[in-house]
Amino acid sequence: MSVEYGAEGLLGVLTPQANTTVEPELAILLPPRMAMLNARLTSPKATIAERLVDYVDGLDAAVTQFANAPLGAIAFACTGASYLVGAPAEDAAVARIEARRGVPFVTAARAVCDAFQALGARRIGLVSPYPPDLTEASATYWASRGFTVGRIVAVAAPAAAFHPIYAMSAGGAAEALSGMVGAGVEAIVMLGTGMPTLKPILDHPAVDGAPVISCMTALGWRSVTALRGDAPDGATLRRWIAGEGWRERYAQRMG
Numbered sequence: 001m002s003v004e005y006g007a008e009g010l011l012g013v014l015t016p017q018a019n020t021t022v023e024p025e026l027a028i029l030l031p032p033r034m035a036m037l038n039a040r041l042t043s044p045k046a047t048i049a050e051r052l053v054d055y056v057d058g059l060d061a062a063v064t065q066f067a068n069a070p071l072g073a074i075a076f077a078c079t080g081a082s083y084l085v086g087a088p089a090e091d092a093a094v095a096r097i098e099a100r101r102g103v104p105f106v107t108a109a110r111a112v113c114d115a116f117q118a119l120g121a122r123r124i125g126l127v128s129p130y131p132p133d134l135t136e137a138s139a140t141y142w143a144s145r146g147f148t149v150g151r152i153v154a155v156a157a158p159a160a161a162f163h164p165i166y167a168m169s170a171g172g173a174a175e176a177l178s179g180m181v182g183a184g185v186e187a188i189v190m191l192g193t194g195m196p197t198l199k200p201i202l203d204h205p206a207v208d209g210a211p212v213i214s215c216m217t218a219l220g221w222r223s224v225t226a227l228r229g230d231a232p233d234g235a236t237l238r239r240w241i242a243g244e245g246w247r248e249r250y251a252q253r254m255g
Helices: 022-029 048-057 059-066 080-085 087-101 108-119 132-144 170-180 198-203 215-228 234-241 247-254
Strands: 010-016 035-041 073-076 105-107 123-128 148-154 187-190 210-214
Touching (some): 010 059, 010 215, 087 105, 108 210, 108 215, 123 132, 187 215, 198 210, 210 215, 215 234
Parallel strands (some): 073 105
């Protein structure tokens, strides 16, 4: 069953409660005949780390916000939660939601892993907007998935911001990306679904030959392949990184 504005697929998206980036970037990344429904991940916990774990604990309730909408896939637009709960708990949650909903459940972290595998990359670089403890948890997560972290570059958080990640600019992300020159990695990921990364990737789709992805570009790519029932492959991903299909939408949105 299709809907008027999602003839080629309807994506359910779970977004952290204060995130200001997921919906705008997915609106640019998704093809015109695909649509999304967004639901917010909420938690009353006091710290970011506690909220991230709470999002995973509350996944079943969060998914019920979509009721019986004819979704073709569901996207979990939060990587920090995966780092903190760990790969086994993430995999268990994916299996549980897929069994209950009968559609692919795509997490941003696993989408990044799929992207690395499609690119044939094992030695990776991380551009991180996170505080040191979450960056360390991220590095541990990627190692548990079989990747070697070759370099980590931190993105400076803006002062007096409403949130240390969501208030970052694309310019700050691009500046940090330049720190990957000479890293000797096979692929680079700009972490966090809240850090704006589309312009830096359009401007610098590779650094020293290493393809540059972000959690959001990986999530968008993997969600589209899931909606289409396609297997992820490196050639499609490389065209995606280069902006095929979404570069013009970005220019229209930002022009």
